[in-house]
Amino acid sequence: MNAAEKPVIVADSLIGQRIQKKDAPEKAAGKTRYIQDMVVPGMLHAKILRSARVHARILSIDTSAAKALPGVHVVITAADVPDQQPIGVARDHLPLKGERVRSLRDEIAAVAADSEEIAEAALRLIRVEYEDLPIVAGPEDAIKPGAPLIHPAPLDAEGRPKTLPPKTPVAFAGKADNVAMRFDYTHGDLAAAEAESDVVVEDTFQLHYVTHCCMGVSGVIAEFDASGNLLMYSNTQVPFLHKREFAEYLDIDPARVRIIQPPIGGGFGSKLDIYPFEVICIFLARAAKRPVKMVFTREEEFLASPTRQPVLLTLRSGCRKDGTLTFRQVHTLHDNGAYTSWGATTPFVMMQTFSSLYRVPACDYHTTVVYTNNPYAGSFRGYGNLQATFAIEQHMDMLAEKIGMDPLDFRLKNAQDAGEVTGQGMTFKSCGFKECLTTAAERSDYRRKHADNIANRNARGPVKRGIGIASMLHVGGGAKIYPSDGCGTILKLDDFANVTLITGASEIGQGSETVLSQLVCEELGLPISAVTVVNNDTAITPWDVGVHASRTTFIAGNSAIGAARMAKAKILAAAARKHDCDEASLDLRGGFVVKADSGEAVVELARLMRSLHFSDKAELVMTTFYYEPPSVHQDKGFKGDVSAAYAWATQVVEVEVDTDTGIVKMTKVTGTHDVGRVLNRLGLEGQIEGGVVMGQGYALTENLIVENGVTRNPNFRDYKLVTAPEIPEMDISFVESMDGEGPRGAKGVGEAPSICIAAAAANAIYNATGVRIFGLPFTPEAVYRALRGVTSKPHWQAWKPE
Amino acid sequence: MSLKHDIEFALNGVRKRVAVDVTMTALDMLRDVVGLTGTKYGCGEGECGACTIRVDGQTVNACLMFAVACDGHDIVTIEGLAADPKADALREAFVEHGAVQCGFCTPGMVVQAAHILETNPNADAATIKRGLEGNLCRCTGYKKIVDAVESACCGGR
């Protein structure tokens, strides 16, 4: 290239653009192979026999007829796996149940056979004798004096509790009561704050069972090689944690466990724990010495995958006449189900919303998570925050009304600002909360409509309009749930300036591949098409803690940027040497090394890469990691930070309530999110719209009906997901608070959009009708009854285990 | 044990002859016998639309249809649409409008959307939403799917 020919490279920033999802063309063509589509040569098909009773002792299991069925390779029960170890957060859960079943989902036996049909036929031949035990049907029953124990301590031959070594897991040692977990938190002087209050409100809220309903059902393939190394094809959201857990479980070196994640048909938190079916599939593969595939039916998915936790929550809140919040006191009771998964730890997130969404001088929070014979609760997008926000944001409206203040002004008066350190010790380095409030209110014309709707309540006609507002605070910069939160990246640049981005971060449909590619390309001045992402094999990718807590863009994004910046520095240094200039004067743009000031091309990047290859005798490979910035973990009293950054949002929901039928139509949602910075606008909108509609389902249509431990509606006919004609008009806008630690200023957003919808809907229904409903979901029947005053108010009060 | 039937039908424009159990669904035949896995199992009960295929131009939930009922008919699956240049614009619209997240519902959505466009080239957003009512999506909130189909209507408006 002679000087006269040197082009000037103008390249637009990719940040904030609408970037198409990298995996979308394959998916739209039906070519993506999910776990359900995978065939491993020689594989067997597995099915699980689940309990026919809600709570019972198992007297005998007879598998002889099943074993004799042609095409059956292996049948296992607890007796066949004496080495099985308890799984789950509290180590209270044995994958195969031998002595006692505690819920209808409980696994009793499993079959590996030549086909699914044969495996199913074999299940029908297994005979189980039960002796029924009294059922603990709800959390209030679980704490009654003399309530049947879900995990009683085992007795010795004389009927006395067995003496066991200390630290024996609950699965073997049992538990003297039904309390699975307890959280107590407090800041400020509650009594003084209450004494200062001009107005106090107290109500109990009741939150129901819902479940993830990933369109791709759960599935796994397990196989052992000739040396006993385990390979799993798995949908998990936490491959590296699984690798370690399975290794511990099998008592082998973690290096001998490899997990490959085929594309995942939806996660939303459902794949965050280790589940019995995964362990059982490993047992079957070990026994059969063949690959074994297990895929759920939809019914099984409803019955045996985790739920969002039902909560009974009593909130007492106070404020002064001038609109200053004074205190909050909270007592909750959570239905854990029969075993402990992440659901039991959601009170930890709820606590943050109570203590810190608004400035509140005193907060006292007590929550008890109890065992019942119901399905067990796991983690689900929002992680307890939907439940907490439902209560808080209704009380915000109620307090405002009592002191005669506009609900928006009341919120603005108490909203957090950047720089605030809350009573719980959380530090809000970036905070666009007030801007979210004012933007969403303005865009929806909240003030005017709110007043008009009240004025029109008594107008003729059965249909009343309502508008409601609610806001949320959630982790947006990783989460200190595990001892560390980090992600590694390997970045390889080949001789043609193509990038292979090898990241620990998983894609579950949320678009992580695309946003990570975008961040890398922004650094390296390359088009998105130059990047291949490798993110699904623990034998290749560096460590990552898993997809959860809205953390991937923040943590994995920072990690990817780190690797790209290392590569860039190396490239610019080499270019500066070759072209005899100062590397600080160079930049990467549009596939070229350019002069930073003029954009004049210095050398094509691919050409430079090839010449580097010959001088360095290698492709350019960079490795890096990002751990959330060093900050103090919470202390034993839960004081301190849980994330490097926090996300904020306000959502305004508009409804039409048909007072004749109780039907609530969600007509419009105006959402403003503080996302730090917009990276991929298309992906961001998609996440938010999807979250809004998930929140709509939580508020209006979804209800997993569990009666006496029996799930009554394990199908899409009776468990109503929102369908296309029902979605509201959505107006989504963003506040860019430019977080100092975020990748290009961005914060996490994955969970945020589903959090406030139910709370805002409750306020909207009140605005329309003057009737406040304290329990979810707002089905036509529930609303109809509430409008006619025939709903009994939920009730719960302070309770402490002895 | 089970009775096998020989059936013959057109699959994505190619004649096909297979032997199937009388109890087998068209969905299982496509996925397990023929080996085309683009058509998805989401519920097996006609409630989610993940298994949507076209039979003689009508959309059908393959999980509710017996495989033997395919005999003599003209079947089109997502793989057939993927190879059909007429459907390119629609698939591209899904990509461009961000209508795909986890993608599990997408093949069924695309097949249903192609049907809507063919039977009602001037469909407006409300018509499209009604046309997609039987297809569940847990990720997108449907808005971008509706946008994509609307943009592909009459080659885009």
Ligand code: FES
């Ligand atoms: S799998 Fe056929 S409609 Fe759901």
Ligand code: FES
């Ligand atoms: S994109 Fe995931 S279900 Fe539709």
